[in-house]
Amino acid sequence: MGFLQLLKSQFLCHxxxxxVFLVSGLIINLxxxxxxxxxxxxxxxARRINIRLAYCISSQMVAxxxxxxxxxxxxxxxxxxxPLYGKENAIVVLNHSFxxxxxxxxxxxxxFGVLGSSKVLAKKQxxxxxxxxxxxxxxxIVFCKRKWEEDRRTVNESLQKLRDYPENFWFLLYCEGTxxxxxxxxxxxxxxxxxxxxxxxxxLLPRTKGFWVTVQSLRGTAAAVYDSTLNFRNNEMPxxxxxxxxxxxxxxxxxxxxxxxxxxxxxxECAEWLHKLYQEKDSFQEHYAKTGRFPGPxxxxxxxxxxxxxxxxxxxxxxxPLGLLLTQLISSGSVFTIVASVAVCSAAADLTPPIFTGSSxxxxxx
Ligand SMILES: CC/C=C\C/C=C\C/C=C\C/C=C\C/C=C\C/C=C\CCC(=O)SCCNC(=O)CCNC(=O)[C@H](O)C(C)(C)COP(=O)(O)OP(=O)(O)OC[C@H]1O[C@@H](n2cnc3c(N)ncnc32)[C@H](O)[C@@H]1OP(=O)(O)O
Ligand SMILES: CCCCCCCCCCCCCCCCCC(=O)OC[C@@H](O)COP(=O)(O)O
Numbered sequence: 001m002g003f004l005q006l007l008k009s010q011f012l013c014h015x016x017x018x019x020v021f022l023v024s025g026l027i028i029n030l031x032x033x034x035x036x037x038x039x040x041x042x043x044x045x046a047r048r049i050n051i052r053l054a055y056c057i058s059s060q061m062v063a064x065x066x067x068x069x070x071x072x073x074x075x076x077x078x079x080x081x082x083p084l085y086g087k088e089n090a091i092v093v094l095n096h097s098f099x100x101x102x103x104x105x106x107x108x109x110x111x112f113g114v115l116g117s118s119k120v121l122a123k124k125q126x127x128x129x130x131x132x133x134x135x136x137x138x139x140x141i142v143f144c145k146r147k148w149e150e151d152r153r154t155v156n157e158s159l160q161k162l163r164d165y166p167e168n169f170w171f172l173l174y175c176e177g178t179x180x181x182x183x184x185x186x187x188x189x190x191x192x193x194x195x196x197x198x199x200x201x202x203x204l205l206p207r208t209k210g211f212w213v214t215v216q217s218l219r220g221t222a223a224a225v226y227d228s229t230l231n232f233r234n235n236e237m238p239x240x241x242x243x244x245x246x247x248x249x250x251x252x253x254x255x256x257x258x259x260x261x262x263x264x265x266x267x268x269e270c271a272e273w274l275h276k277l278y279q280e281k282d283s284f285q286e287h288y289a290k291t292g293r294f295p296g297p298x299x300x301x302x303x304x305x306x307x308x309x310x311x312x313x314x315x316x317x318x319x320x321p322l323g324l325l326l327t328q329l330i331s332s333g334s335v336f337t338i339v340a341s342v343a344v345c346s347a348a349a350d351l352t353p354p355i356f357t358g359s360s361x362x363x364x365x366x
Contacts, residue, residue: 008246025131086112254294
């Protein structure tokens with residue numbers, strides 16, 4: 001193991017990364033709160049400010065993937081579609097199979113310049129997660145309760161508000177509705193069977209109602225659906241903890257741009273269209289399993305320095321006062337103060353979320 005790799009595996013480094021993320025995140029949440037009066041004066045200005053503030057948070061996680069772990073992200077796509085990425089609004093349909101699939105999504109957002117404005121149809125519980133959930137509130141993220149009777153109206157209303165959004169955005173939809181596990185897959189295929197639909201090997205049966213309402217609400221606003229299929233080389237099962245430990249993964253993303261006009265308006269036809277799309281996605285995964293690559297040419301966008309620059313900025317800002325505090329603590333010579341501080345740090349380490357103890361984000365309470 002080289003020196004750099006050894007350094008990346010040190011708990012102290014993880015503590016520093018998390019400290020910068022947590023403290024800067026809370027400061028940014030506070031700044032977002034301060035933009036509330038701006039909404040009254042100019043909604044578009046408030047949105048533009050919040051896009052930049054959100055970038056300061058999400059790009060730290062992207063920096064962990066791109067710069068700390070050095071994970072490589074390869075894009076397979078049609079060269080004719082490539083110039084349009086980041087230059088139009090789009091609905092992104094992505095498979096939900098990995099703990100860090102959202103982060104790979106964010107990384108592509110960063111590379112195409114839409115990270116701050118990127119959106120998702122997320123479960124309501126995530127709105128209460130400090131930093132990320134609170135940041136999403138100000139980004140006008142669309143939340144669902146996964147109860148269609150309620151979501152039908154609220155999701156449509158939230159999406160309608162995005163019609164005059166001032167910057168290009170990608171709206172992510174995990175149509176499977178939950179992360180893939182063998183048990184969920186088994187249940188899902190029973191549903192497929194009862195509906196007379198072909199079985200899928202690599203995906204759960206897509207939930208069609210959210211897709212239909214999204215496409216209908218964003219007609220005239222989004223230009224296309226980006227059908228995106230993600231996988232990792234060598235059967236890697238990447239985790240956030242792995243990234244924090246500096247483990248380098250290799251993500252492959254296959255994207256097809258489908259103009260929105262090609263998607264049926266009728267609810268039933270739209271549902272059938274989505275089922276067919278997932279059957280195609282399944283065949284791409286089969287191709288990947290057999291050949292180790294997706295069909296089509298590689299058009300990988302390079303990583304940009306901004307996520308690293310943002311992280312260095314917040315680190316300098318926040319590690320300086322921490323350094324001063326520690327120096328004062330040690331020079332105070334008080335055994336009680338030093339022991340109390342070590343105890344607080346140990347408690348914080350014990351209370352860290354499950355991702356840092358090796359279990360999955362799925363273990364977080366709803
Ligand atoms: C160039 C680069 C391109 C791309 C880069 C990639 C990405 C970057 C883009 C953006 C990044 C932005 C942000 C990312 C950051 C973070 C994201 C993190 C987290 C979010 C994750 C989540 O929260 S996922 C959970 C929430 N989301 C969803 O659920 C969405 C999908 N769900 C729906 O759409 C649902 O329809 C619904 C939620 C709107 C409503 O749900 P409800 O359950 O009430 O209704 P349904 O109609 O879905 O269900 C009833 C029908 O379903 C049948 N059924 C029952 N059991 C099952 C089963 N197990 N599987 C499938 N179907 C089932 C049932 O029979 C009913 O059928 P009917 O025929 O009667 O309708
Ligand atoms: C700089 C980086 C330092 C990192 C340290 C901080 C780590 C904090 C990480 C918080 C990340 C929270 C992002 C939210 C994304 C959660 C994705 C997710 O897992 O969604 C749930 C879905 O799967 C469906 O859930 P269920 O159907 O199981 O209900």
